[in-house]
Amino acid sequence: MTGVGRRTFLIGAAVAGAASTGTAHAAAPVFEHGVASGDPLPDGVLLWTRVITSKPIRWEVARDEDFHRIVKRGIARTSAARDHTVKVEVHGLRDNTRYWYRFRVGDVVSPVGRTKTGGCGSELNFGVASCANWSAGHFAGYGYLARQDLDAVIHLGDYIYENNYGAVREQDPPHECLTLDDYRRRHAKYKTDQHVQSLHAAHAMIATWDDHESADNSSSIGSPQHDPATEGPWGARLAAATQAYYEWMPVREGRLDRTFRFGELATLTMLDLRSYRTDATILGAAQRDRLIDTLTTDRARWQFVGNSVMMSPLKVPPLPGLPQSNPDQWDGFPADRELVLRSLGDRKNTVFLTGDIHSSWAIDVPLGGQPVATEYVVTSLTSDNFDDLLKVPPRTVALQVEAQFQALNPHVRFVELDSHGVSTLRVTADEVRFDWHYVADKKNPDSAVARAHSFRTRHNTAQTERVPL
Ligand SMILES: [Fe+2]
Structure with missing residues (x-):
């Protein structure tokens, strides 16, 4: 695999470190539980994160790790009723294709996640x-x-x-x-x-x-x-x-x-x-x-x-x-x-x-x-x-x-x-x-x-x- 993991891992580790030192409930929203994706379909995937905020949570899906080619974006919300977890159902993507995704609340940006849609090639x-x-x-x-x-x-x-x-x-x-x-x-x-x-x-x-x-x-x-x-x-x-x-x-x-x-x-x-x-x-x-x-x-x-x-x-x-x-x-x-x-x-x-x-x-x-x-x-x-x-x-x-x-x-x-x-x-x-x-x-x-x-x-x-x- 490419360098994706390293960058994502470093951000994730830094966030986990911040959480463990007790800054998790500071005023600024924090993505202390990382990001996830799942249930891939040929045209889409489910995105997940958790962040304590009443503000809009912006999400972006891109074809590249640096988000030069953003193909989907939108706004999600969450609340205490679902323990501040966030799920986004993304459709309209290409099958058997890698994408990168992230969330943002104001200036605070989540770690970057990488995912792949369903479908397949020869293996x-x-x-x-x-x-x-x-x-x-x-x-x-x-x-x-x-x-x-x-x-x-x-x-x-x-x-x-x-x-x-x-x-x-x-x-x-x-x-x-x-x-x-x-x-x-x-x-x-x-x-x-x-x-x-x-x-x-x-x-x-x-x-x-x-x-x-x-x-x-x-x-x-x-x-x-x-x-x-x-x-x-x-x-x-x-x-x-x-x-x-x-x-x-x-x-x-x-x-x-x-x-x-x-x-x-x-x-x-x-x-x-x-x-x-x-x-x-x-x-x-x-x-x-x-x-x-x-x-x-x-x-x-x-x-x-x-x-x-x-x-x-x-x-x-x-x-x-x-x-x-x-x-x-x-x-x-x-x-x-x-x-x-x-x-x-x-x-x-x-x-x-x-x-x-x-x-x-x-x-x-x-x-x-x-x-x-x-x-x-x-x-x-x-x-x-x-x-x-x-x-x-x-x-x-x-x-x-x-x-x-x-x-x-x-x-x-x-x-x-x-x-x-x-x-x-x-x-x-x-x-x-x-x-x-x-x-x-x-x-x-x-x-x-x-x-x-x-x-x-x-x-x-x-x-x-x-x-x-
Ligand atoms: Fe077991």
């Missing part, structure tokens, strides 16, 4: 991330993605954590989020992070949420970590978490399951596996019907599904304290899974992109013993995984457990339980390649990040295969 490149636990570490993996040349970043959930599961960094609020004010403060804290700001300033994001944007293993009817007797009605808490997410994330509001088209090459359907989940369904009927309709009628060469929890059936080896399967994944909803996988018929061009389980997997998704799709699971950016939880050195105890997983689940072609990081996804007509890039030390904000494993799926095979580094 697509995405970043993929999930499970960014502030308390458990630093987000060097986001900084690494910010420096890559990408069309967009797909975020598969646990963008925030509602609780404080770690001791590396202090969180705000210091307690578990329960109220609208709590969830807003949590989102605000995340968006002061230098790597969060540099990631958003560099790429459009396509995000869905998982459980920790509300509460652990949440559904529409509750969470094992929510006690209505002491914490109030679950519905009020879920509504607060939803409102804060919509205010603070560069997503269109209304529903999180939505479909993005990248020319004839790829279609990406993001799922919301929390808002409509009950004991009987992970999708809800309306979302299930929309997903199956897209998978069976869309003509793109590849179908991607942004899927917060693992689709493939998974038998868990005997481990102390762990059940033999994880009912929070699709394993808890076999009827929904069978309907979705059966709908694929003999089209073998579907790829599930998954987060949630803080580990790296490549899987040939089986139905009736035959592979019908492939699934790639990105590991956690920082959230604890096998070696963290067992307090053992990486690549020791996990090796044996990984072998047990593969012996019990022959459709699992690769599993790595210890490392943290991000992934990249490269899409061409012939193949999809999925790379895992691991962070050397999640406690170090300047940690090295390097590609560690690569797999690919050739078109119409529904099978994963390792690509030598």
Whole structure:
């Protein structure tokens, strides 16, 4: 990528520095939470920022980083009712094209963001991330993605954590989020992070949420970590978490399951596996019907599904304290899974992109013993995984457990339980390649990040295969 990142990053870092020294609420409006873009369409994109002001907020979109060629501009407003966050829906842009954007209140100018519209050329490149636990570490993996040349970043959930599961960094609020004010403060804290700001300033994001944007293993009817007797009605808490997410994330509001088209090459359907989940369904009927309709009628060469929890059936080896399967994944909803996988018929061009389980997997998704799709699971950016939880050195105890997983689940072609990081996804007509890039030390904000494993799926095979580094 070009020098864009450096300039944007420097401004973002300066703003973050000002915020942390307590000048955030000075009289002049400050863009202390950076800028973001998301939900790219062939003719437009959504822009985001936050600024405390009652004045008009001017925005500009240009073809160049120095704003010599401004192609769109307008005025937005915000208020305390939406926690001073700003969203601008820009249309009338060219497809598959880079743009730069900024906001201005009076003489105060925001950091510059870079984005890209939908559509595609002969290939697509995405970043993929999930499970960014502030308390458990630093987000060097986001900084690494910010420096890559990408069309967009797909975020598969646990963008925030509602609780404080770690001791590396202090969180705000210091307690578990329960109220609208709590969830807003949590989102605000995340968006002061230098790597969060540099990631958003560099790429459009396509995000869905998982459980920790509300509460652990949440559904529409509750969470094992929510006690209505002491914490109030679950519905009020879920509504607060939803409102804060919509205010603070560069997503269109209304529903999180939505479909993005990248020319004839790829279609990406993001799922919301929390808002409509009950004991009987992970999708809800309306979302299930929309997903199956897209998978069976869309003509793109590849179908991607942004899927917060693992689709493939998974038998868990005997481990102390762990059940033999994880009912929070699709394993808890076999009827929904069978309907979705059966709908694929003999089209073998579907790829599930998954987060949630803080580990790296490549899987040939089986139905009736035959592979019908492939699934790639990105590991956690920082959230604890096998070696963290067992307090053992990486690549020791996990090796044996990984072998047990593969012996019990022959459709699992690769599993790595210890490392943290991000992934990249490269899409061409012939193949999809999925790379895992691991962070050397999640406690170090300047940690090295390097590609560690690569797999690919050739078109119409529904099978994963390792690509030598
Ligand atoms: Fe997670």
